[in-house]
Each structure stands twice: as structure tokens, then as C-alpha cells.
Amino acid sequence: MSVSLILLNDTLRLHDNPLLHIADGGSAKAAVIVLNRHAFFAQQYGIKRANLQRLQQQLSVIRSLSNALAARNIGLITLFGDTAQSLLKLAQQLGATRLYCAKPVATYEYAAIARLSQQLSVTTLDCNSLLGTTSDPGLAKLPDSFTAFRKQYEPSLQVALPVDIAMPDDTWLTPAQTARYNADFTQLLQQYLPHQLQFKASEDAAMAHLKHYIWQQRHILHYKDSRNQLIGKHYASFSSSALALGSLSVRWLWHEIERFEQQILANDSTYWLKFELLWREFFRWQFRKYDARWFSKGGIQSQINFTAPVLNTDQQQHFRNWCSANTGNAFIDANMTLLNQTGLMSNRGRQNVASYLIHDLGIDWRLGAAYFEQRLLDYDCASNWGNWAYIAGTGNSQARHFNVQKQAQLYDPDGSFVHAITGVLAL
Numbered sequence: 001m002s003v004s005l006i007l008l009n010d011t012l013r014l015h016d017n018p019l020l021h022i023a024d025g026g027s028a029k030a031a032v033i034v035l036n037r038h039a040f041f042a043q044q045y046g047i048k049r050a051n052l053q054r055l056q057q058q059l060s061v062i063r064s065l066s067n068a069l070a071a072r073n074i075g076l077i078t079l080f081g082d083t084a085q086s087l088l089k090l091a092q093q094l095g096a097t098r099l100y101c102a103k104p105v106a107t108y109e110y111a112a113i114a115r116l117s118q119q120l121s122v123t124t125l126d127c128n129s130l131l132g133t134t135s136d137p138g139l140a141k142l143p144d145s146f147t148a149f150r151k152q153y154e155p156s157l158q159v160a161l162p163v164d165i166a167m168p169d170d171t172w173l174t175p176a177q178t179a180r181y182n183a184d185f186t187q188l189l190q191q192y193l194p195h196q197l198q199f200k201a202s203e204d205a206a207m208a209h210l211k212h213y214i215w216q217q218r219h220i221l222h223y224k225d226s227r228n229q230l231i232g233k234h235y236a237s238f239s240s241s242a243l244a245l246g247s248l249s250v251r252w253l254w255h256e257i258e259r260f261e262q263q264i265l266a267n268d269s270t271y272w273l274k275f276e277l278l279w280r281e282f283f284r285w286q287f288r289k290y291d292a293r294w295f296s297k298g299g300i301q302s303q304i305n306f307t308a309p310v311l312n313t314d315q316q317q318h319f320r321n322w323c324s325a326n327t328g329n330a331f332i333d334a335n336m337t338l339l340n341q342t343g344l345m346s347n348r349g350r351q352n353v354a355s356y357l358i359h360d361l362g363i364d365w366r367l368g369a370a371y372f373e374q375r376l377l378d379y380d381c382a383s384n385w386g387n388w389a390y391i392a393g394t395g396n397s398q399a400r401h402f403n404v405q406k407q408a409q410l411y412d413p414d415g416s417f418v419h420a421i422t423g424v425l426a427l
């Protein structure tokens with residue numbers, strides 16, 4: 001009997017997941033995830049790619065999806081290793097000849113799919129975009145400025161409705177049939193996510209949070225006014241981690257906002273949240289367009305140069321101080337402390353610490369991006385590297401140099417943010 005592999009790496013969810021609807025002529029289907037060893041355990045420029053928190057969050061979401069699928073009698077195979085290699089081995093073991101997965105965004109996924117396509121029939125589905133297949137911009141014509149992109153696509157944007165949660169069918173391999181392939185995952189869970197550790201990342205938690213934010217507390221109504229705050233629970237949507245993991249569908253979120261606008265109220269804030277989701281969308285298409293060039297020293301603006309950043313002794317010390325929140329600038333250090341302690345930082349904070357590293361300390365932007373990659377619980381390849389390049393002036397804009405003293409006065413006028421984080425009153 002022929003088997004299809006359904007790769008759920010970028011869609012760690014039941015809701016709005018087109019991959020769970022694949023019928024494939026009634027042939028057997030195996031739900032699979034590959035936890036990419038490289039993305040979690042390798043280094044770039046001598047910086048670990050992910051810290052323990054990020055790994056734990058990933059494991060937590062996968063475990064919760066595995067439980068949700070098991071409740072529908074669908075087994076989930078979670079492999080650990082190189083994506084293409086692991087899938088080819090599994091395909092051989094199961095006699096699989098086809099693979100379905102979400103349309104990729106970043107270089108590593110494209111490379112994996114290219115390798116897999118040599119031996120399997122690979123079909124990619126648009127699962128995570130707003131423009132979708134109907135308004136697929138065509139990369140050659142994709143504008144390189146966000147404003148041009150927005151003006152071109154926003155007026156006619158028809159975001160596809162989320163697909164319903166798939167009804168179980170009997171063509172999926174069951175938990176009993178897939179259990180034997182999960183030895184590595186079980187070991188990873190035991191080692192890195194022991195039961196006593198309560199890590200709440202899951203599809204259900206993400207959806208409940210957004211329902212609370214939009215419908216119950218209606219915090220969405222002040223989004224535009226509060227989004228530049230530096231700390232707090234509801235100044236922004238806090239949807240980024242779930243979107244980055246794929247445990248939340250961007251199309252579902254978009255339609256929740258529009259439903260709220262239709263049923264309750266549409267204002268500048270409800271619009272602005274959609275505007276920010278368009279930024280995310282923009283970077284994702286930009287990544288498809290320029291691929292690995294985003295990791296080049298001069299980004300998409302210059303000749304390709306993948307040589308690693310070089311720092312002199314002073315710069316090495318400055319970079320260490322920046323990472324460990326010891327620059328001596330209270331505003332920068334408070335933001336970096338927040339990142340180091342929670343894995344998150346406000347957008348305003350991110351812009352400032354990035355500008356400070358690049359333009360005040362004169363350090364290669366790619367080191368900052370690599371450090372953020374390790375730390376951010378909402379790490380998303382396109383959004384992170386795209387935003388860093390933006391501030392460095394190597395991406396979709398001229399360099400953005402913030403005057404961090406002025407920014408601190410503007411966004412933390414009484415020093416309460418710095419005080420709350422460091423316990424030290426800014427003088």
C-alpha cells in the first residue's frame with residue numbers, strides 16, 4: 001500500500017490546517033514532524049542557534065499537537081535530525097513515495113525540499129500566508145519597499161477563510177502504528193521537558209489568548225496607541241510566538257480581527273493590527289525572493305559576501321556587554337535584560353537595541369540577528385533577519401539610526417520601565 005508523508009513542521013495546529021485535509025486518493029497518510037537538529041543545536045558565528053527555552057517551547061507545542069491528534073486516532077511521528085535525511089529514511093521504512101508540506105519561506109526549508117524532490121513526489125500547499133495562491137505576487141515583480149507592497153496588494157486583498165478542523169478519517173496511521181518511530185522524541189522530552197516543568201505553549205493556549213485579547217477584553221481597540229509600550233501584558237497582541245511556530249494560523253487571526261470589526265467596532269487600532277500582519281507577510285515574500293542573500297554581510301543591497309563577521313578586541317567586549325545587558329546604557333540594558341529573562345522584547349525595544357548595536361557600537365548586524373535568533377521565543381527567520389537588515393540599511397530601507405537617549409525620553413519618560421526591569425531608578 002502506498003503511503004504519503006504529511007509534514008506538519010510549519011503547521012503545528014488542528015485549526016486552519018490544509019495539510020490535514022489531504023485526501024490523496026484514499027492512500028495511507030503518516031503525520032510527521034522533523035525537529036531540525038541544526039536549528040536547535042548548531043551554532044552560527046560562534047553563537048548557539050537556540051537556547052533551552054526555545055527548544056522547550058517547540059517540544060511543548062509538538063507534544064500538545066501529538067496529544068490532540070491522538071485524540072482523533074491520528075499518530076504523529078516526530079523525528080530529530082537533518083530534515084531531508086530523516087524524511088528520506090522514514091519514507092524508505094514506510095514505503096512512502098509522496099510528501100506534502102507547507103510552502104516554505106526560508107533557505108533551509110527550500111534546500112530540504114529540493115533534496116527530497118529528487119526521490120519523492122513533493123507537493124507544497126499555501127498554509128501560512130495572507131496573499132495565498134490567488135494573489136501570489138510572483139517574485140520577480142515583488143516590490144522591495146513595504147509601502148509599495150502594501151499599496152499594491154492591500155486594496156484587493158481577499159484572505160482565504162480558514163479551513164475547518166479536519167474530521168478524522170481512517171487513512172491516517174494511528175498512534176499505535178507510529179509509536180515505534182518516536183524514540184528520539186520521547187528521549188528529548190524526558191531530557192528537556194520533564195513533567196514537572198509547566199510550559200504552556202500550545203495551539204489551545206494561543207487561540208484562547210487571542211480570543212481574550214480581541215473579544216473578551218477588547219484590548220485590540222487600543223492597539224495603535226499602546227503598541228509602542230515597552231512592557232506590560234496587553235499593549236500588543238503577543239501573537240508572534242504562536243505565528244512563528246505555526247500553532248496559530250495567520251488567516252484565522254486576520255478573520256478574527258475582521259469579524260470583530262464587523263460585529264463590534266472597526267477603528268485605527270483594529271486596522272493597525274492587520275497592517276502589522278502585512279509587515280510579516282512582506283518579509284516572508286521578500287525571503288522567498290532573495291533567499292540566502294539575507295544572510296550576506298550587505299544583505300540584499302550588495303554583492304554576496306558570506307564571510308563571518310570579524311570583531312576587534314574592543315568590539316568583542318562591546319558585543320558581550322550588549323548580549324549580557326551590560327552596556328552601561330540603562331535603556332538598552334533594560335531591554336536586553338527583558339529579552340534574556342523572558343525571551344521576548346517589545347518592537348520599540350528591538351528597534352532600539354538593534355540600532356544601538358549596529359550604529360552606536362559599530363558591530364556587524366548579523367551578530368545581533370544571530371543573538372536574537374538564539375533568544376527570541378517568537379524567532380521567525382524572515383521577520384528577524386528582515387528587521388535587522390532593515391535597521392542596518394542592508395534590507396528594504398535606508399539605515400535606521402535611532403537616538404536611544406531621545407527614544408528613552410519619549411517612550412520611558414519617567415524611567416519606570418528601566419526601574420521595573422533593573423530595579424534601578426534612571427537618573
Ligand SMILES: Cc1cc2nc3c(=O)[nH]c(=O)nc-3n(C[C@H](O)[C@H](O)[C@H](O)COP(=O)(O)OP(=O)(O)OC[C@H]3O[C@@H](n4cnc5c(N)ncnc54)[C@H](O)[C@@H]3O)c2cc1C
Nearest residue numbers: 236237238239240276277280347350378379380383384387
Ligand atoms: C530587530 C528586530 C527583530 C525582530 N524579530 C522578530 C522575530 O524573530 N519574529 C517576529 O515575529 N517578529 C520579529 N520582529 C517584529 C516585532 O518586533 C514582533 O513581531 C513583535 O514585537 C511581536 O509582538 P506582538 O506579537 O505582540 O506584536 P503585535 O504588535 O501585536 O503585532 C502583531 C503581529 O504582527 C507581526 N509584526 C508586528 N511587527 C512586525 C514587524 N516589524 N515585522 C514583521 N512582523 C511584524 C507579528 O507577527 C506580530 O505577532 C522583530 C523586530 C525587530 C525590530
